[in-house]
Amino acid sequence: MIAKKFLEKLNVISECKKVGLGAWECPPLLFVLMGLINVLAMSGSYLISSHYIDDSAVEIGIAAVVSIVILVIGNFIIHGFNKMAEANQLKSEFISIVSHQLRSPLSIFKWTMDILLKEAKEKKGGSPDETYLNILSENTERMIQLVNLLLEANRIESGRMVLARVPLSLQKITNDMVQSVTWYAKAYNVDIAFESVENPPEIIGDADRLRMVVQNLIDNAIRYSRGKGTVHVKLSVDGKFLRWEIHDNGVGIPKEQQKFIFQKFYRSDNAVRHQTQGSGLGLYIAKSVVEGLGGHIGFDSELDQGSTFWFTLPARS
Secondary structure (H helix, E strand, O other): OHHHHHHHHHOHHHHHHHOOOOHHHOHHHHHHHHHHHHHHHHHHHHHHHHHOOOOHHHHHHHHHHHHHHHHHHHHHHHHHHHHHHHHHHHHHHHHHHHHHHHHHHHHHHHHHHHHHHHHHHHOOOOOOHHHHHHHHHHHHHHHHHHHHHHHHHHHHHOOOOOOOOEEEOHHHHHHHHHHHOHHHHHHOOEEEEEEEOOOOOOEEEOHHHHHHHHHHHHHHHHHOEOOOEEEEEEEEEEOOEEEEEEEEOEOOOOHHHHHHOOOOOOOOHHHHHHOOOOOOOHHHHHHHHHHHOOOEEEEEEEOOOEEEEEEEEEEOO
16 A cells, blocks of 8 residues: 555656646656756766767767756746646635635624524524524534635635734633533533633733634544543643643544644544544644744544644743
């Protein structure tokens, strides 16, 4: 399996076709070609000059021809990189435009659902419509979260993510988030236990982005838990840092795939089998936010034994 994947990576033409580049626009192929020409040119020049040619002018001519060929190939390489950069920019602009266009109607739809749901709950004896409205409201909220993740990932990739830096309580953010997902956890037959050191220090950070980080880590722990269990959230002081961690008894992450877990759009194989829904953006964003605030993020995981994700942020002095 490993050898097959390695051979697939060596097939640079097929790799370029995946992104819509032809052979003469494919930088990896052109780099290989340029390397071969260099080797052949040096070897050929040495053999010809040492055995057949005594005229230095001819040697200079050969070197000039080889240089021109390399220059032409270099120009193709630059053109290929430009096309890749343009495609990447177009992709980023497309994601940004579509996400912004989706967010407004989704928010209006969510507000409408909330009003209808409130009216349904006020009816004595309940209403059969309430269940359907709850389903619509939950799925609308999920779509809004996905749009927000896409926008955030796009900002990070383009270097436009600006983090606010204000004093805030990570304990309050976590407690509010735990309270808000209790019903969601019960649907998965999971309990949430939050343990915090008494009077933890504040941190300097971005409240909205940290809510996104905490929400994603708690959401992952709930969704990837197996059967009935408890998700443990803990807040503690670690020197000059505040340490936040969450432990679950879920599916875990295969050892060979752990190095990819913070990559954009990446989801481990067993995670996809256990839970088909997921964007693979949450951990990518979490890493960028935590490190952008001067902290560190990591995890420990064993397959079928669960995972512990953690991050640390500088405590406010």
